[in-house]
Structure formats: structure tokens, C-alpha cells
Amino acid sequence: MPSAEPSPVASPAPPAHILIAEDSGVQAYMLRRLLEEEGYATSVAKNGRLALELAARIRPSLLVSDVNMPEMSGYELCRQIKANPDLCHIPVILVTNLSDPDDVLLGLKSGADSFVIKPYDRTHMLARVQHALSNQHLRSTAEEGPGVEISFHGEKHQITASRAQILNLLMSTYETTAQRNRELHESREELAKRTTELLAANRFLDSIIENIPNMIFIKDAAELKFVRLNRAGENLLGYSRDQLLGKSDHDFFPKNESDHFVAREREVLASGKVLEIAEEPVQTANKGIRLLRTKKVAVLGENGLATHLLGISEDITQQKEMEKEILNLNAILKARAEELEASHKSLESFTSAATHDLRSPLSIIGGYAGLLEKNYASRLDEKGQRYVSIIRDNIKGMAKLIDDLLAFSKLGQREISKASVNMHGLAQQVIEELLQRHPEGSKPRVVLESLPPAQADASLLRQVWVNLLSNAVKYSSRTPNPLIEISGRIDGAEAVYSVRDNGAGFSMDHYDKLFEIFQRLHTDEEFEGNGVGLPIVQRVVTRHGGRVWAEGKVGQGAVFHFALPV
Template identity: 65%
Template sequence: MATVQSGGASPRHILIVENITAQALMLQHILEEEGYQVSTADNGVAALEMTRAIRPALIISGVAIPEMSGYELCRQIKAGPGLSPIPVILVTSLSDPNEVLLGLQCGADSFVIKPYERSHMLARVEHALSNRDVAHMTEDGPPAEIFFHGERHQISASRTQILNLLMSTYDAAMQRNNELHESRQQLRERTAEVLEVNRFLDSMIEHIPTPVYIKDAAQLRYVRVNSAEEQLVGIARQDMVGKSVHDLFSQEEADRFTAQDQRVLASGLIEEIPEDRFFSQSKGLRLLHTRKVPVFGEAAEPTHVLGISEDITQKKALEKEIADLHSALKLRADELETTNKSLESFTSAASHDLRSPLSIIGGYAGLLVKNYADRLDEKGLHYLSVIGTRVKSMARLIDDLLSFSRLSLQEVQKTDVDMNALAAQVVADLPVGGPGAPQPVIQLGLLPPAPADPGLLRQVWVNLLSNAVKYSSLTANPQIEVSGRVEGAEAVYTVRDNGAGFDMAHYDKLFEVFERLHTDQEFEGTGVGLASVRRVVTRHGGRVWAEGKVDQGAVFHFALPVQGG
């Protein structure tokens, strides 16, 4: 098939003969950008017909084209009436010296070697067009003789044409030589880069703490081991390189390692051995985590096996120790949970059982005061008063113990709690002191919300604020300050008073059940309130702590998680 891009011949009309469409379009684009008119043909026969019809100013043809070769096309054009002045440029790889002779014999005007550069092709085109008339002037004399490959060849082309062709051939050869020189230079540069990369990889492999080795695929002999592999195996590398595993290790180990290597070579896939037992000559029995990797050559077949091992002996021992500790801790936790439930059940039962005799004692003491007060002396009445007071104290203690035991049994139902509203409600419900007693000034700061059980948390605020009021009641100007803040993933709440305080030397007793840092004569109490605070806060995943100085007040803090809670 042929295409004509212009209506007729012109001094800048060029015919391209090329059966590879991509190459034809590329050359057409180059020429049209320079203002040439272009026609194309994809075989020799069509090109000859178009040449006769349109008489182009120049023909650029490949040599391996269908129907008629580029050499034969050129020969017929040079022999055709009125066509011989048309210059012909042959595009060839010039891989065979005979191509030069064929070009001379067919009368070609120039060679261009592919792949060609744009500038070189355009220079050849301009030269061919500008020397068109000179190259084909008639010359007298016999045909030129060329002695090539032991034979004499007569060339009928003009001497100017021969010279142009030979010069273009020399130019093409020089171009190819320059390309070869550049390729060699690039090869040397790439070789230097590869050597540098290899040196870097060698250094890295040698100094990494992970054992690495390489075996050839043919006989599974070691060709490379690094320092870490030497230390693991306990054999010097000069005694390992060139040897197989059967030369170095026990029969059982060697058979196992060989089977692994053969599987990797057969499948072409990485094999991971999570736990592999190995007896080291320097370290004894070891447990390894090994990866074996096939290394492929140019033929896409594995040529080597790369092994990377990690000594996990100590890691596995630690994992077992941790697992054993977890099991022991879980067992201990289960035992503690059972014990706590038993203690809580006992506390609840004992508290209920104590109520009945306590009620009887209180009742009879009251009857004695009511019916026999006139018969008792002052000492007897004092004894009854003490009994009544102790009965009430014991009743409060039983109530507190029941509340404390319920804290462990009650399920925590978390919701977003408005701490400002909850603390304000507790303050409003606090009991007011008797006549003449100084009333505390309670300052409520802004409190951040937190996910918590409102009922349980209310008890925390009640206990902390009641304590602050109680222990500051003997102060002339009692001041209580409530504040809050967010620190990281916690909301921290603080209750500060200027009351009796406490000695930090006894801090370890502060949150324990029945432990009190003040006597009943100083301040009444059962020693359960702060223990309840700690239990509620810890059940929320939080923490509680305090600071104090004797007669200089106390500060109590508790923190609740606000993220992931």
C-alpha cells in the first residue's frame, strides 16, 4: 500500500519506502517538521510505480522491504529512463560489509545507519538534495573496479556518486564507532557502579548481626558466609566455603537442611522455617528462625540459595518464661477473686448477723435509761451513755462495711458524667454544722466530664467532700477547693482543704480499711470511706493519691481514663 502526501513532485518532495509503520511515521514526522513534502510506500514494487508517477526529489528506503529489496529498487531507479538523477538514501543496520558493495553496485547515493539521530538524517537529506545534479553528471572512462573479499567488482556509478556513498559509509562507520566508544565508556561507568554497589553489599552483609550464607544450586556447597554465620555455627569460614552441610553437620541435620534447599530450588519460592533446631559447635543447641531464598540467574533458573537465620533461642526462652508467669498470675488472680468473693460474702453475712444482737443491746440500754434512770447513780448512767454511743458507732460501721462490700459486687455502668453537676449536687446535700460552728467555704472549679458510673462516682465525691468538711471543722476559717483538669488520657480531679491534714509517714495506711490517722476523740469515723474511694476509682481503671501536712490541710486526687474507657 502507498500513500501520497502531496499533489505532485517538488524540489522538496521525498518518498519514504519502509514496511515498518512506526519507523515510517517517525521519519515522516521529522521531515514534515522541516517543511518537506512526504509520500510513503510499504514495498519495493509500489515505491517504483510511485517514483515513475511523481518523480520525487529524493528517495529514502530501507533495504529489507517486501516485494523488492531496497538494493533492487535503487538499481531499477538508477537504470530507469529519467529516474537516475533521483538520489537514493538506503537506511540499514550496516551489519555486513557486503552491504557497502551492494550499495555501490546498485548506485545508492548514501547510507544512514539505524537507529539514527534526527540531526544526522537531516544532514544526509540536505547533502543529497544539494548535490543532486553534481552527483549524476556524465563521466567519461571505464567503470570503476573494486577488489573486495578476493574478487573484483565493476562499479558503473559515477565517481562522485561512489565518493559520496563511501563518505557516507565512512561517516556511518565513524558514528557507529563513536556510539561503540560511548557504550564502552558507559559500560565502564556501569561496571564501576556495580563494583561499588557490590562492595557496599559485601560490607553490609559482612557486618550485619544476622547470620547469612549462600550455597550454589548445583552441589549445595557454601560459597559465602558472613561473620555472624561463623559465630553461630562455630566453624571458620575457610573451613565452610566449598563444603556441603553433609561435610559439616550431623546426618540428621544435613538431610533436613538439604531437603529445605531442594524444595526452594524446585519451587523457586521463598521458604520460611519458623523454628529449626540446630547444634552449634560453639553455642550448643540453638533454635533458629530461617528464611531461604532462591537466587535466579539470566536463564530464569535458580543458581544459588540464600539463607538468612535468626537465633531465637533466648527469645523463645523468654516467651516461655513470660507465658509461665502469665499462667501463674492468672491462677493467682483467680484465687484472689475467689478469696475476695468469699470475704465479701462473709462481710455481708457477718454485718447482717451483727445487726440483731446490736439492736437488742441498744434496745435494752434504752429501756434501762427510760425505766431505771432514777435508780442508777451517775456512774451507771455514764455506762449506759457509753453503751448507746458505741452501739450507734457500731451500727455506722456495719452500714459502711455493707456499702464497701457492695462496691465490688455492683456492676460498673459507664456513661458520660457531668462532673460539675454531680459535685454541685453533693455539695448541696452535705450536712450543715451545728449552731456556732464555722461554715466551710467550698469553691467549685470547672470539672471535665468523664465516662463513669454516676452512682458509684457520687459516693467518691460524697466521701472526699465529707472528709474535707469534717477534717477542716476545727479550723477558724475552713476553705475547700474543688478543681479538675485533663492530662493526656486522664481527667484528674482534686479536693483541697486547709484542715487537720495528716502525716505522710503513715501514707501507706491512708486508703486501707479500718486504718485511721486520727482518733475518735479528734474526729469520728469508721476507716472505710477512703478505702471505698480507692475501690470505686480502681474499678473504673483510674488511680487515687494524696498529699498532706499535719495542721496544714490535705489534698486528695483521683484520675479517670477519658480515652478508650
């Protein structure tokens, strides 16, 4: 049997062609893009005349026309389309505002098949297009109306539209009205929401204004009468807001004062610039004259003209009194500082002279003690020789004390010459010198970490390291395993250096005496010394703009820190 021939496949129908009559390029582009995204073919004419010519040439499936166009309106275009036997089958959708009943009558009289109300949304326009295309076949069988004459605005109109046209118009109007109602409902809900938010914002703003510690006042621009005043303003001026509101400055303040206020405020309202008053006396009701720092600014309306004047005032009376007191105290401190400087200079001169005068008798005592030991040693018994030894040791200690006192007094006179100092190298040199003089069997273990450099006087800082490290060696000498740790770091704007030992330590109860001259926290029997080393350290560091402090525990060692500006 011969095989059956395959049935032919029907080719897809071409897309419906829609002609757009629209004089606005933007509106035409948006509508064309909307329709082409849905698969329709489109053509555009920028006025009614060109749309009529193009319709006759391409015979579109649907015409969508704006109403207001040059040369030929959408109503006239629709009438001519419907009057032409070759074109009357083309459904016409008019895009209109329908803002006036006359638009409805014109739409019905023109013979339009459907209507879309501006502004339209995408869904509504597509629904109207699909409806017009789907019911196009009904156009030829639609029953024409018998004709109705109506009177509107004193004129008579003959309406011959079909029931389908009238129904389409009613549907378009209903859909538009429903849409407008939804939008109105949404607008009302949004308005209610915004009103609630505005009320909350106003309450919040009112709360802020009421609780700001500075006086805030508002005056109307016309008469400069108070329309608002916060609680701080009431407390400052001594008047309640009920007394002030609706009144002007002339109702409360002296005339000269009021005239001055008004003149300045008129300048602000005229210029629109902020007026800053650094200090202004104001007569209050119950606090006398107060000094205020005030800012005043014009509040502008929508037309750019000033409607109100806003003022913010801070009571600076107490601040000014404190500034005056501080100036007086500074003057007293300056005088005391000058007296102290003179006293220091006198003390330094006295110390220098005293130490110089002490050297001569001390050297004589030392000389005779030496002669006694040299020439009469054979005649002295053991006790006499011990006396001579005690004299020699005390002479040596006294000489060291004189040298230290002289060095301490010269610290205040010496000019500081700052340069970059290799603190690591300087500390290393001092350690080596100290350990060379120390007995080999009892040398402490020294750990030297990396130290940051400093901007300082190298010779003065050498004395700081000598005194701190000498103390660390001395006070850890009786510890079974003496350990000295030296470290440094940058901390903000300071370079901090530390010397830690595991020796005798000290009690923090006596910390206030630690850096006082001649004050010692250990007896001579425990550790020798004269109480000048740490005061020298403190004086050198403070002259460099730094600071010194320490921490310690009895029997558990101590750590001394000093910091210098970076």
C-alpha cells in the same frame, strides 16, 4: 512624471518534495513526520516497484529509500532511477545498516548519492537530506570515475561511482563511525558508573548480611554445599566460614540430622516454595543443641531453574526457655490467685460476720448511754455529761465504720451491671445532696464542667462520687474560700474524671498509704474519718477495669483522678 510601477513580488518557491520508499509502516510514519516538521512535502511508497512508478509520475526532489524491501530492493530501485534519463537527476539517499562490506559495494555500484546508516538520529538524517538537496545541481556536472576494478571475497567488482558519491559514502561512514564511537564511549562511561554503583551496592549488601543477627547461609543447588555464611552463622554453629565453605551438612552434623536437612532442602529446590520450620534442633560445635526457627527458599536463575538455596535461621533456644519459665510462673500465679480469691472470700465472710456481731453490743452500749443521759442527766456534773457525749459520738463513728466495712466487703461479692451512665447528671445529684447538708455560711464553690458518659454500674459509681466529693468538701472546709472543680475528658481508650480542691492537701511522701484501708494522712483532731472511703473508690474503679491516682501538696489542695475504659 508618471509614477513608477511597483516591481512584481516573487512568489515563494514550493517546498521540496521527498519520496520515501519504506515497507515498515512505523518507520515510514516516523520519517515522514520528521521531514514534514521541517517543511518538506512527502509521499510514501511501501516497496521499490511502487516507488519507481511514483517517482516517474511526481518527479520528486529527493528519494529516501530503505535497502531491504519486497518486490524491489533499494539497490535495484536506485540503479533503475540512475539508468532512466528522465529520473537520473533525482538524488537518492539509501538507508542501510552497512553492517557488511558487501553493503558498501552494492551501494557504490547502485549509484546512490548519499547514505544514512541505521539506526539514525534526527540531526544526522536532516543533515544528509539538506546536503543532497543543496548539491543536486552538481550531479549533472559531476565527473564520473574512470572505473575501478576491485577484488573482494574472491569476486571482482567494477566501480564507476563518481568522486562525489564515494566522498558522500565516506562521509556517511565516517559520521556513523564517529557516532558509534561516541555511543561506545558513553556506554563505557555508563558501564563504569554502573559497575561502581554495583560494587557499592554489593559492599552495602555484604555489610547488611554480615551484621544481621540471624544466621544467613547459601548453598549451591547441585550438591548443597555451603558457598556463603555470615558472622552470626559462624558464632552460632561454632565453625569458621573457611571450615564450612565448600562442605555439606554431612561433613559436620550427625547423619540422621544431615539426611533430614538435605531431604527438606531438596523439596524446597524442587517446589520453589518457601519452607518455614518453626522449631528445629541443631547440633553445634560449642553450644550443644540449639533450637532454630528457619526459612529456606530456592534462588532461581534466568532460566527459571534453582541455582542456590538461601537459608535464614534464628536461634530461639533462650526464647523457648523463657516461654517455658513463663508457663511455670503462670501456673504458680494461677495457684496463688486461686488461693488469694479463697482468702478474699474468707475475709469477706469474716468481715460480714464480724460487723454483724459488732452491731449488737454497740447498740446495747448506745442504749445504756441514752438511758444514762435521760434518767441521770440531773445527777451528772459537767464532766460526766461530757463523758456521755464522747460515748455517743464514738458509738456513731463506730456504727459508720461498721457500715463502711460491710459495704467494702460486699464490693467483692456484688455483680457489676454495666449500662450507659450520665456522669454529669450523677455528679450533679451528689453535689446537691452534699451541699444541702452543709451549713449555709461555709458552703464551698463548686465548678462542674461537662463530663463524658461511661459504661458502668451507676449505683457503684455513685459511691465513688460520694466519697471523692465528700473528701473534697471536708478537706477544703477550713480554707477561707473553698473551691471544688470537677472535670472530665476522653483520653485515648479511657474516660478520665478529676476532682480538685484547694484544701489541706497531702504529702506525696506518703502516697503509698493513700488507698490502703484504715490508713489516714490526717489526725482525728484535724479531720474526722475512718480510712475506708478511698479504698472503696479504688475497689469500685478497678472492678470496672479502670485505675485511680492522685496528686497533692500540703496546704495547697489535692486532685483525685479515676479513669474508666471507653
